[in-house]
Amino acid sequence: MTEAIWIFFAFTLGLLARGAGLPPLVGYLVAGFTLHGVSDELGMDTESSEILEHLAHLGVLLLLFTVGLKLKFRSILRPEVIGGGLIHFAITCLIFMPGLYLLLDIGSQEALLLAIALSFSSTVLAAKVLESKQELRAFHGRVAIGILIVQDLIALVVMSVTSGNTPSGFAVLVFALPLLRPLLFRLMDASGHDELLVLLGLMLALAIGGMGFEVVGLSSELGALLMGALLAKHPRAVELSNSLWSVKEVFLVGFFLQIGMSGLPDDHALLFAVIAALLMPLKGILFFVLLLVFRLRSRSSFLSSLLLANYSEFGLILASVALPQWLVPLAVTVALSFVLSAPINRLAHPLYARLARYIDPLESSKRHPDEQPVSLGDTRVLVIGMGRTGTAAYEELRQTESRLMGLDSDPARLKGHREAGRNVFFADAEDYNFWQHLDMPGLEAVILCLHDIEGKKIAARRLRERGFDGFIAAHTLHEDEVAQIRDAGADDAYLTMSETGVALAGHVNHHLNSGSRTPLPESLG
Template sequence: MEIPVLPDVTVVFGLAVVVILVCHRMKVPAIVGMLLTGMLCGPHGLGLVRSAHDVEILSEIGVIMLLFTIGLELSLADLSRLKRPVFIGGSAQMALTWAVFFAVPYYLLDFSGGSSVLIGMLAALSSTAIVLKTLQECSQMEAPHGRVSLGILIFQDLLAVPMMLAVPLLAGSTFGFTSSIIYTVGKGALILVLLVFFAKKIMPGLLLSIVRTRSRELFLMTALAICMAVSLLTASIGLSLSLGAFLAGLLLSGSDYRENLHEAVLPFKDVFTSLFFISIGMLLNVGSASAHLGEVILAALLLLVTKAALAGTAARILGYPTRTAVLVGMALCQVGEFSFILAKTGFDKDVISEHFYQKFLAASILTMVLAPFCITLAPRIAALVCRWLRVCDAPDELPAAHYSNHLIILGFGAGGRQLARAAKNAEIPYVILEMNPDTVRNEAKKGEPILFGDASKPGVLSHICVQEAKALAVVISDAAASRRAVEIARQENPALYIVARTRFNTEITALLDLGANDVIAEEFEASLGVFTRVMDKFMIPHDDIERMVADIRREGYKSMLPGSFNELAVHVPDKSLAGLHVAVFTVDTASPLAGRSLMDVHLRREHDLTVAAARRGEEFVPNPDGPFVLSAGDRLYVMGTAEALKKGAGLFRGA
């Protein structure tokens, strides 16, 4: 039996493998590769796909899965942790971008009201997939601009579904659809009430029953059934399938099995979402885009520059310095994947013309291609902007305060807090420099000597007397800012002791070259911790472990590379030690051992067991000697082979 869509799907995935592999080698995001795949195999490209409509139907499942997983990922805890970036930064970015891109078409280009509203929506969204993936690869997620970008993206995801719901209402040039909106919102509220009841009263018991079966297949079917059933329910009353999928995910985000649900649907989401982006690429008329190449490039550049400026303004509204604002703007300057969904819906509903739709697709794809490069180059651009604007974001000085022979702490995350607490207990004078205005405000109220400022700017460190400081601890998550801060501090004070924290080994050499005295790499220290515990588990002598750790620290991170421990084999104990085990037994009142000394019971001679330690109440006795008298209730740590421990277990129970 022939499956009509199978040849097309085979061609699509086969070509996608090649294109995405090439994109990976060029460090271009996979989403861009999918769009290019669609452009190549679609009807406007090489024409390799005979039935683009069938592929498009499969791609709709990808949209459902995408929104379901986004609903699962948007937990209330995430919203609470990033509430200011989400609700203040996100609303500022969305409002500013929408207003600009609504006003220009409506007032200057004579677009209809509905079209202008949609254009504002299209421009307001950024690519969650590209931004988060690139920030993670650059180790910038925990940096201030990474947290702000994440918060704004969460707010965009929250508004994406209502915007999708509003697109069909935009058909026509007037705004006389208030009654339709009220009716639609009313239906959505009714569905939401039913879903909340289902999620609170029925879902926990249902999922518990499914989990108890320990059947992965059944759990997967349940996850898919929930997603599809809620989607069909919303579609049956005239709402979108996508809205139902999002609501299903959002309601299940508070479940104990949230991570399991996410893991179950993730492979399906990835496959079908890939088809969605490929189908978008198929819709692009390459010939038309080529004919208007100048307009497309100009539109893409205007989108990038305008969106970057407006997103940066949102970061400034939050109180972040200019450098952070520029980094946020560069991260969010591209058009998002949800914009394609909105644009396609708007095109299907005749809200926008095919001519505009094709230009928008081409310009948007170009912004997505350029997005990773914008994020990578953002620190350099931020430096140029700050130099051009002649700003340094210097902190306000504490009144009548002068620092001397003090400790400077850059960053007040977990590491900075611990260091500040230790300095306070040791009565070491210290001052903290932090870029999160909320943290500065809250900690200053508690009496912490904390200031707001960007240490990577010349002149900022001089405000906290770096020339007279004794030590500087750099514990911020922004790698580029850390390097710049170390360089400036060393120039200001050649005698200053500088210790810097970094995430990866690859940053160590750069920081040392710039003037850091010591660099603590999280990856390096974590690998040492794992190494020490594994060697200890295999009974490598402690003095040998300490010697090897000392060698590693002396040689630096290069010693962690393969081939650095060829001499380790001479320290491995006899393989017979691998058969030794330690078990804990409690001496029962009926045990023949109770009331007798270790020398009397002959555990080692008769049972091949050795008592390594004993615990009696709060007292711990390591390596008890022969006269030690065993009492009922004693907990004994006994060493022996697995067979000897099994045979001797009855001695302690009295069996």
């Protein structure tokens, strides 16, 4: 009966929040506060609260596991991501801690932890905003998500330090986790695309990562994140994350309900939330300035900063571990920041258009290497994705085609291609802004050799939207992805393994029919 009441309140108020243009989790927090106010009348007991607490913990573990699935160090180990995230964190704590210490009359450690909780920005809100605008893979989206992952890692370190757990001697086994990656990859491949894949994710996040790390005295949150990170390089990591999305979201409803049910906000909590909300512009301005320092364009800096100018659910997770007395004020603060940030981010592009003439002059004259404009000029054939397959295609075409260009989003890879004399430039084919400004007057054919199927689909779709009517070919490892790539606009998609077999057979035929084959000895003939 109690669970039915939770679901009713969460759905009703979540739906009302969505109708008002706000993230549903604002409604879930309000539902929790409402349930706290009427808990006696509804007869909610201690056992039901313990169930909700357990569901909330599972939601947090799944959230961290899915963050780990996106933890690709190549996208994080960049100056603007690490530098921007760490410098902003340090400056925010240096500013917030003394103010909180003096104004709230609390201890220095408590003030520091509270400042840390307020320094984080919302991963959930940013991901939802970027997803709704199809900008998760845009340059400003990748920068924002990278900074958020840096913040999430900081939060985990702080939680591990403040939890007070003493690791056992078996905790050193954590360093051997990378040895499990081949086994985990095989399990991913064997799990298919249905419920077994979901169960694998739940087992790794909750059983091995969560419970396993607790057994050796380590943080279960850290375990869930690391198990996700071990799978981040698997081609189906995105599919696993998408499969767990609904399960994670349902459990996270319990987390926000639990926060609301921990107590109603009083006048002090409301005042704290309002003052913190007034500081949100300063938080965004600091991000904007730092990203400009790292040579991002004003547009990318502005859009990333808007995404990060809010407070985070990770602040609530930290508070649940280290600052339980501040959980309600922080919950109201996070909810209010979402109320303000969500509609502003929906208007981010029109806002930039209005402010461009004021903020564009602030750009560095030396652009970030990831934002160099690319002109295709008289290029006739374009290879997108210069990994092993793309390089092989490029080399084959180079024998007969002079108007050839390759594109890749890995700056480190570009250096090797240019040293080898290949005409390769930086461009992120999954970035909407790249296609929006692309000039391709002589282009006749495109080969998509991107590793990620989503990248292939985005590139094919954007090319067709720009009016390109030439030939688009792609390769894929999985037969069920062929139709998806064709539906996105490609003329054809070839199975990599099948084409490899055809090429091998062609080599054998050439060898057999060339007339230069050395005959086998008679004794072996």
